[in-house]
Amino acid sequence: MPNIYYNDYLHLDKILGSQTPESEKHGVKAHDEMLFIIIHQTYELWFKQVVYELDSVLEILNKESVNDDSGDLGTVIRRLDRVVEIWKLLTQQISVLETMTSQDFLEFRNFLTPASGFQSVQFKIIEAKLGLEMHNRYGGEYYKRQNPNEGGFDSKDYQTIGEVEKSPTLKTLLIQWLERMPFLVQNYWTEDNTPEKFWENYKQLFLNSLNEKEDKESRRAEFEAIFSHQGIGSFSPQALRAILFIMLYRDFPRFHLPYQLLIRLQDIDETIAVFRYKHLMMVSRMIGMRVGTGGINKQGKNQEGYLEGALRQHRVFREISELSTFLIERRNLPPVPVSLIKELGFTS
């Protein structure tokens, strides 16, 4: 049997020897800098775990076909569950940091310039692995400062983020998986109830379900554009029809896991947004209207700052939530052919 010692296994010498407050180097006693360092280090450790989970999920979804019977989808969902729970924990941690007052922070804040959370490469990698692309990032000019002395990334880190963006992401793999969904092809349908007739019928039911406050003609145009012509964002009409169909018929056993996946992706968007919001509130309590150590205009009185912009704009799976616009009451769902019901049920 190997003789493993707890401290060696966890490399505690390295981890516990890695807190070096800048204030000490300047001969200043700033008690709270230790908390500040440890909080950031624990974030980075959890980010590492999130990247690890996302990589495994991407590997599964990158297979030519994800076999629903093999447990693949269940594994993906459980790992995304873990990501969501980690993110909730990361949001809670902010409250620990808030036991530091803004004046306590001032004791060491200026020693940190121009380093900032903006330079957390792992955070940007997580965003990129989920599917956030550079052209959709708020304040793109901040990413171009490839000089760490100005609060940007060094060119190696910048390149790493770019490479992750170009690799398959959760969003691109999700879209491909949705586009492969077989249930909306003619094989399962009848001459009287083809997929085209089903959607035409569905559109009418949807428009009839709207109350008088909704602009029916705009909704009709949106429905047609989204599901027939242009899609939304990088989601094709085919992928969007698959999402809507899964949402509508989620009670069929074959759709239980796909539906859970769609929910989990929205959970990820939501929990990260809650973290961003709590971070933003903490930042405004901590430094008021001052510029961040990373030199970014974090917030103005009357204008949107970087952190607010990122909160609003960095939502990777927004399109899934937007499809709730087009749901109708379950009791009014149009019938689907018996052959399809068989395929989607337990008895197939």
Ligand code: HEM
């Ligand atoms: C006293 C505590 C903190 C303050 C005052 C603060 C302030 C800021 C500010 C002003 C920014 C915008 C960039 C800049 O100009 O610096 C920023 C970005 C960021 N901070 Fe913090 N922060 C604090 C703690 C944390 C902690 C504990 C984390 C955890 C990792 C964190 C993660 C981030 C991240 C990831 C960004 C980039 C967000 C994005 O690009 O969307 N911050 N922070």
